[in-house]
Amino acid sequence: MDNARNEHHWQAIAQGYDLEPGPINLENGYFGRMSRAVLEQYQEHVAFINRSNSVYVRQRFEQGANVEIRRQLAELIGADPEAIAFTRNATEALQSLIRNYNRLQPGDQVLISDLEYDTVKGAMRWLAGHRGVEVIEIPHTHPATFNSLVQTYRDTFTQYPRLKLMALTHVTHRTGLVMPVEAIATAAREHDIDVILDGAHALGQIEFNLAELGIQFAGFNLHKWIGAPLTLGFLYIAPERLADIDPDMGEFHYPATDVRARTSYSTPNFPALMTLPWVLEEHRALGGAAAKGARVRYLRDLWVGQVRTLPGIEVLTPDDPRLYCAITAFKFVGRDQQVMTQRLLQDYNLFSTTRVGASFGTCIRVTPGLATSTADINVLVRAITELNTG
Known part of the structure; x- marks a missing residue:
């Protein structure tokens, strides 16, 4: 301090x-x-990719730099590199996880709170029309305390025994409230409820380890508190839970055993991705x-x-x-x-x-x-x- x-x-x-x-x-x-240094690197990468076009990407990036970047991101959250897939932002990651979660049956219940991000709420409500589930939305009491937040979820899990899936925001975008994720995830496991974690605002300003938090599914941004160019995020799926998330809309560019099949295949912002090693080094140099x-x-x-x-x-x-x-x-x-x-x-x-x-x-x-x-x-x-x- x-x-x-x-x-x-x-x-x-x-x-x-x-x-x-x-x-x-x-x-x-x-x-x-x-930072100015990151911006200069990004601009250099934009110019380079514009010159080299697909030659560098096909020959070197996809088999080389791409692998190293995933390794560094995995180290950042204490995860396996094979559990990470790039997305354009946390919203895209979370929508992919929610859309492709395959353990729901008609009549099951899914949970959101008033503090979830609106697109996450929308994706969970989308499940109601497409999977026949019931959406339960709870308000959080104000002012919130650590115990009141945990107890609200414990009471909800007891009240709604058909709950199978819930969204949970690590740092809420409305007020900055940091949810007691580990305690809530522990309670959810006791009721066989899976948690999809919105980590958009957590990564870069809060130290955490996903395994210690007990989280198997999560989405993150890299352009909020890490300092990366816009259009960068990623999703995380614990390797032992990969089969519970379907390949995205029949995605075939990667095998079903590859986490990267769980989000849409498209041409990403290669210059932004190439800048990430510099971003992560700067993040570490500042003290993380x-x-x-x-x-x-x-x-x-x-x-x-x-x-x-x-x-x-x-x-x-x-x-x-x-x-x-x-x-x-x-x-x-x-x-x-x-x-x-x-x-x-x-x-x-x-x-x-x-x-x-x-x-x-x-x-x-x-x-x-x-x-x-x-x-x-x-x-x-x-x-x-x-x-x-x-």
Whole structure:
């Protein structure tokens, strides 16, 4: 944590990112920036692939670099390289897993919560029409605690004995709530319920090992907290569970024994993939998820600690260190949150975003990034304090 507070250290790192003039960006949850060094590598790879076309890809990338990149990604999450398949993003990975999960029968139940990503909710609801299953959706109590979250799932598993599959988001995109994945997955196994984990916001800012979490199916982004170019994600299927996910729409380019058959075969963004070794080396050099996560949590704590007790402000993300990361959501009580988001931008030059869909209604999401300074956070604190009384 001491290094997380070292402003000189992190502002030196911030100098490696090019920032467009304009508002202070506190919406780093959409996607992350590439560093200048990564961007230069990416641009070189774009030019190279444009020159070499399919010659390099067919002769070298598919049999060489591709294998090494999968090995490095597997090391990142403590997995077998043969359990990983590239996708364009976490959404594509999760949709493939949900669509091709083959253990459902008509009358079975599947589970989502109000905090799941909307496309994940949509994919689970799609199962109702195509597999004849019943979708159970639960709201999470607010404010959430570690025990309340686990107990909500335990109660749900008991109440709905026909549950066979559930979606679970590691870091919820609406509020940044970090779910107690290991405890929930353990409870799910006791009821023979499979978990598909949305790890989009977890990878790169939270240290975890999928085997230790007890997760067999997951989807991830590489362009949020890892620092890769856009259009990169991957899915994970535990090797012993591969047969429970069908090849995607009869995919035939890879054998049924290959995890890569579980997502659509298409021409990927080769320059982006070729940049990944550089991205992962930079991630490790910065100290990995431990150092990056500690820094953005420190920035989060700076503003939350000063506004949580203000009358008229409701911080929606708990302070239990097990349950939060960089992302935190709040409300101006009794105000139109979209209007207040515009006031933050117009009056204080602070760019944030609103999130909807949770049981507590609309909220304002604040997400610092590696280029965010404590001075930026001070502007946010002043803005919230003044707007709260004005």
